[in-house]
Amino acid sequence: MDEIRWGFVGPGRIARLVAADMQHVPHARLSAVASRSPQRAQEFAREFGAERAHGSYRAIVEDPDVDALYIATPHPQHHAIALAAIEAGKALLVEKAFTATVAGAEEVVAAARARGVFVMEAMWTRFQPAVVRARELVEQGALGQVRLVQADLGVDKAFDPADRLFAAELGGGAMLDLGVYVVSFAQHFLGVPDRLEVVGSLAPTGVDLEAALLLGYDDGRAATLLTSLRQPSPGSARVIGTEGVIEVPPRFHHPHAVTLVRRGGEPELIEAPPLGGGYSHELIEVTECLRAGRPESSVMPLEDTLAVQRLLNEACEKLGVHHREDATVEV
Ligand SMILES: NC(=O)c1ccc[n+]([C@@H]2O[C@H](COP(=O)([O-])OP(=O)(O)OC[C@H]3O[C@@H](n4cnc5c(N)ncnc54)[C@H](OP(=O)(O)O)[C@@H]3O)[C@@H](O)[C@H]2O)c1
Incomplete structure (x- = not known):
């Protein structure tokens, strides 16, 4: 074509x-x-x-x-x-x-x-040039072994039961809208975890308002993640390895640069802005x-999408949020 x-x-x-x-x-x-x-x-x-x-x-x-x-x-x-x-x-x-x-x-x-x-x-x-650079650095061994990922993404959203972010029938809640970014980022750098813990609270419509997640790996690696519709948070991320750290500045889900700090070294700013709006x-x-x-796509393969979806829905279920597909869509 x-x-x-x-x-x-x-x-x-x-x-x-x-x-x-x-x-x-x-x-x-x-x-x-x-x-x-x-x-x-x-x-x-x-x-x-x-x-x-x-x-x-x-x-x-x-x-x-x-x-x-x-x-x-x-x-x-x-x-x-x-x-x-x-x-x-x-x-x-x-x-x-x-x-x-x-x-x-x-x-x-x-x-x-x-x-x-x-x-x-x-x-x-996953396609932002700065994130692509971070991934290349990890693959080149700049961080040694990646042991920990941290990420947060929160917004201060006024509660409105009709807004898709709060309406259960529109898949509302922080997890599917914003949590997907922190979970997908962790899965991108650490792979599929062996277990998931979650703490959070719900909105009056029954959807999740905020959550703290811990993804655990049997070899001791972990991801600590935050998401919220209730309070804003910086929206930064870091990938921490045995030989260094990559800091992804706010908002980490579409950054213009990353900073590499090799163990004992000075921070190296790597600028890689997106094209257009990203x-x-x-x-x-x-x-x-x-x-x-x-x-x-080898960057966003369907197996990764499925792995992330399983984690998101497991976290939602643990919080008492049960999502459904809309069977009434006219198509
Ligand atoms: N990548 C990103 O940065 C980003 C940012 C925001 C949102 N998103 C994602 O994009 C999707 C849409 O989000 P949005 O913020 O663009 O939502 P939105 O402004 O509400 O737009 C969604 C559109 O979907 C259509 N639609 C079909 N069935 C609907 C229903 N039952 N209720 C309401 N709208 C319905 C509507 O268009 P018609 O009625 O005209 O057909 C509506 O304009 C979500 O999955 C969200 O997670 C991604």
């Missing part, structure tokens, strides 16, 4: 930011957008230069001039759209959290593999994977 024709599903807050970054993606163009409302689709198409505006999700799934769909609905509305799109053979970039449930994530991954369709979670952090890199990854005919 010479050029990847993208379709956007769910023209909300994040879709606008990602669409604005499309200009930084070679061999790609915004071809179509779909909303539950024809008017919202048309407004988005006009603003971002999409050629076609669809007034239903079904219409974009069936659009023959779309190669890849970006799913930007709330989390419980990813699953049904992803399954319909895979059935139609469309490649997918699916916003984080990938789904609302583990069963939903497993079903989407199984369908993608059975149909031979490319699917990737939109975990943009969403360009995940779009470039999918576009390049599709052009090269790769079945999956």
Whole structure:
């Protein structure tokens, strides 16, 4: 494929930011957008230069001039759209959290593999140039053995039961929205843990407001992680090894630089700002994977997505939060 024709599903807050970054993606163009409302689709198409505006999700799934769909609905509305799109053979970039449930994530991954369709979670952090540099340094042995990851991500969000961040039917709660970043970051640098402990509190709507997580590995490695909708926190991260530390400054999920401190050495600032708003890199990854005919991203593989989803839902369950996929999505 010479050029990847993208379709956007769910023209909300994040879709606008990602669409604005499309200009930084070679061999790609915004071809179509779909909303539950024809008017919202048309407004988005006009603003971002999409050629076609669809007034239903079904219409974009069936659009023959779309190669890849970006799913930007709330989390419980990813699953049904992803399954319909895979059935139609469309490649997918699916916003984080990938789904609302583990069963939903497993079903989407199984369908993608059975149909031979490319699917990737939109975990943009992994593609930030500064995070890529951190990963390279770790792989080159700059930290020795990585023993500990710390990360926090909290916002001060006024409680509103109708806001998707607090509404149970929209997959609300800190864990799936922000916790996904700290958990995915830890999993990226440490792998899948052997156990998980969590302490947290709930909002009046029954979703998680804040949580402290401990990921434990049988050999003594660990990750200590915080997430919150109740109070802001710096949003920094560090990867600590036997021979050094990498500090990822706020906000660590889209940093412009990292600092390497080798044991006994001076801090080395490594600047690597993102292109555009930082969403360009995940779009470039999918576009390049599709052009090269790769079945999956090696940076954000589906096994990692499943591992992270299992941890998120285990933490939610332990806090008493039971997520569900939305079976009523019209697609
Ligand atoms: N990577 C990031 O930095 C980042 C940042 C924010 C959010 N996200 C992720 O992106 C997804 C969407 O978040 P957002 O903040 O953009 O949400 P949003 O502003 O509420 O937009 C979501 C869109 O989904 C569509 N939708 C479909 N079913 C819906 C339903 N039952 N209720 C409400 N909207 C529904 C709506 O569009 P139509 O009705 O017009 O079809 C809506 O505009 C979430 O999974 C979130 O975690 C990622």
